[in-house]
Amino acid sequence: MNTAPLENLSCNHSPALVLLSGGMDSTTLLHYVARNLGRSPVHAISYDYGQRHARELECARWQAAAVGAASHRIIHVSFLRDALQGATALIEGGQDVPALDDLDAAQLDQPPTYVPNRNMMLLSIAAACAEAQGIRDVFYGAQASDEYGYWDCTAEFIERLNHVFALNRREAVAVHAPFVSTKKAEILHIGIQLGVDYAHTWSCYRGGEHACGACPTCVERLKAFDTVGKRDPLPYAP
Numbered sequence: 117m118n119t120a121p122l123e124n125l126s127c128n129h130s131p132a133l134v135l136l137s138g139g140m141d142s143t144t145l146l147h148y149v150a151r152n153l154g155r156s157p158v159h160a161i162s163y164d165y166g167q168r169h170a171r172e173l174e175c176a177r178w179q180a181a182a183v184g185a186a187s188h189r190i191i192h193v194s195f196l197r198d199a200l201q202g203a204t205a206l207i208e209g210g211q212d213v214p215a216l217d218d219l220d221a222a223q224l225d226q227p228p229t230y231v232p233n234r235n236m237m238l239l240s241i242a243a244a245c246a247e248a249q250g251i252r253d254v255f256y257g258a259q260a261s262d263e264y265g266y267w268d269c270t271a272e273f274i275e276r277l278n279h280v281f282a283l284n285r286r287e288a289v290a291v292h293a294p295f296v297s298t299k300k301a302e303i304l305h306i307g308i309q310l311g312v313d314y315a316h317t318w319s320c321y322r323g324g325e326h327a328c329g330a331c332p333t334c335v336e337r338l339k340a341f342d343t344v345g346k347r348d349p350l351p352y353a354p
Contacts, residue, residue, distance in 0.1 A: 125253075125292055126153045133246040134255045135238065136160040136180060136188070138172030140337060141295060142257035143179045143317050144307035148294075149255050150183040151310055157186035159251065161242050164190055165234070166197030166207045168323035178316040191241060196234070204231045206321060213321045215330040216263060224264040229321055229332055235268035236277065243281055243289040252289055259295040259303055263339075264332050271296045300336050301343035308344065315349035326353040 132155035134146045150158045162176040173190060180188035197207055205213045205228040219227055235258075242254050258269040267273060274293045282288045295303055307314065319337045320327035327334050329352045341348040 125294060129154075129156050130253070131155065131157050131159065131186075131249075131251045132253045132255055133159045133161060133242060133249070133251045134185075135242055135257065136162050136176045137257070138162065138175035138177075138179065138317060139257075139319050139333075140300065140307070140314065140317050140340070141259045141303055143175070143314075144303050144310070144312055145255055145257040145295060146179055146185075147183055147310045147312050148306060150185070155253075158183065159249065160185045160188040161245060162188070162190045163193055163238055163241075165193045165231075165238075168206060168208055168213065169318060169321055171323065172318045175316050175318045179312075182313070182316070189245070191245075193237070193241070196231075196237075200232055205229050206231050208323075213328075213331050215328075216332045216335045217330070219264070219332070226266060227264050227332060230266050233268070235266075235273070239277060239291055243291065246289045247284070247287075252287055254289055254291045256291055256293045257295055258293045260297050260299050261336065263336055269296070300340040304340045304346075305344050308346065313349075318350070320350075324353065326351045328353055 132149050134149055136142045136146050146160060149155050160180040162173055164170060164173060177188060200207055201209055205211045211228060214228055239256060246254050274291055274296060278290055319333045321331040321333055322328045327350050329338060338348060
């Protein structure tokens with residue numbers, strides 16, 4: 117089942133493809149799939165879609181090497197930069213990334229950092245790559261946000277997407293989102309137990325030299341570290 121507890125997804129010597137952005141959640145999932153679920157070989161896939169925070173991609177490379185991934189592909193889908201220009205704050209050239217405190221309650225279920233249909237497109241590409249390599253399981257690091265949310269990071273979205281993939285007449289690819297009901301602090305706790313080096317992850321939406329500490333994902337990240345009683349190793353702007 118795509119949203120089953122992680123322990124139910126263990127399958128030694130069964131290959132897996134992990135979507136790896138280079139952020140906290142996908143990085144933790146990569147380490148869990150490789151180490152605790154015993155999947156082998158583990159492949160990783162990342163995307164360059166014109167995001168402001170492309171610094172994540174360097175972190176993704178580092179983390180893929182850290183777990184000994186059999187492969188790590190960065191797929192360039194830069195057409196999204198032109199197709200979605202002005203529709204999201206996350207893409208270069210879009211509106212400024214807002215601070216979480218500047219968003220009103222009506223915006224929190226789909227803030228300006230939402231990228232229209234991004235996850236459906238990226239998961240479809242990942243499923244195609246997995247099928248081409250004979251891999252049947254794709255892992256996706258959607259998580260339960262504390263402060264805001266996106267419709268394409270929900271259990272319902274994953275379930276319905278898998279209904280479509282199940283139409284495959286041969287061996288269908290399945291998308292698993294085992295963190296979809298897990299808060300970021302819980303994910304961080306899992307990663308700390310695994311020894312994940314979070315200094316080589318990036319979350320800030322604004323794409324600066326230092327994390328801003330104010331955008332929605334920075335706020336969630338800092339809250340998670342505070343909850344587990346650890347200091348975030350990333351440098352933050354004054």
